[in-house]
Amino acid sequence: MTQAGSDGGQPTSPLTREEVADLLRRVPGWKMIGNAIEREFRFPDFRDAMVFVNKVAEAAERQEHHPDIVISYNRVHLVLTTHKAGGLTRRDFALAAAIDELIRAGAAG
């Protein structure tokens, strides 16, 4: 049985519009802007924001895929795209899902 995830052989192939629409439904906090998906997270203060950023960094290293990260005191804005594919791939949605999971697990704790 083949899983339609990043196990599927070519996680860095550009996704079709329909595939993007389907995957976006699974990470409802993220918005597509241009060739990327973006989400902003807010925390009580800078220290909590940095705890989150470091967990995002660990997830990024594990997945060998790195978001752009913008930190403005207690706000962290993340931008995900796959530069070498020229657009969105399954890797972007896999990392978005992992980041959402960090939040569910209480990343700022």
Added chain:
Amino acid sequence: MTQAGSDGGQPTSPLTREEVADLLRRVPGWKMIGNAIEREFRFPDFRDAMVFVNKVAEAAERQEHHPDIVISYNRVHLVLTTHKAGGLTRRDFALAAAIDELIRAGAAG
């Protein structure tokens, strides 16, 4: 003897144009853009960039003054301004100098 630094009583007063010009000479890697000073740092990879970002974060917490931080894989872009003063203050230049010192001390090591 009064020191003309952040000990001078009002580190969060907006600086005059002449004061900014004088202080900019002491942090030559930084450029004034609008009401802020900015500098970009490059590292061998994302991991080294994150080591630097965490040292910047510690310095920011110590000085209770926080730059905007943009991380794009191995590049870290920092933007310093004092929002409540509506422009640049001595606090921005004190943090810029502390960040430059991190680099001299080998922040990515």
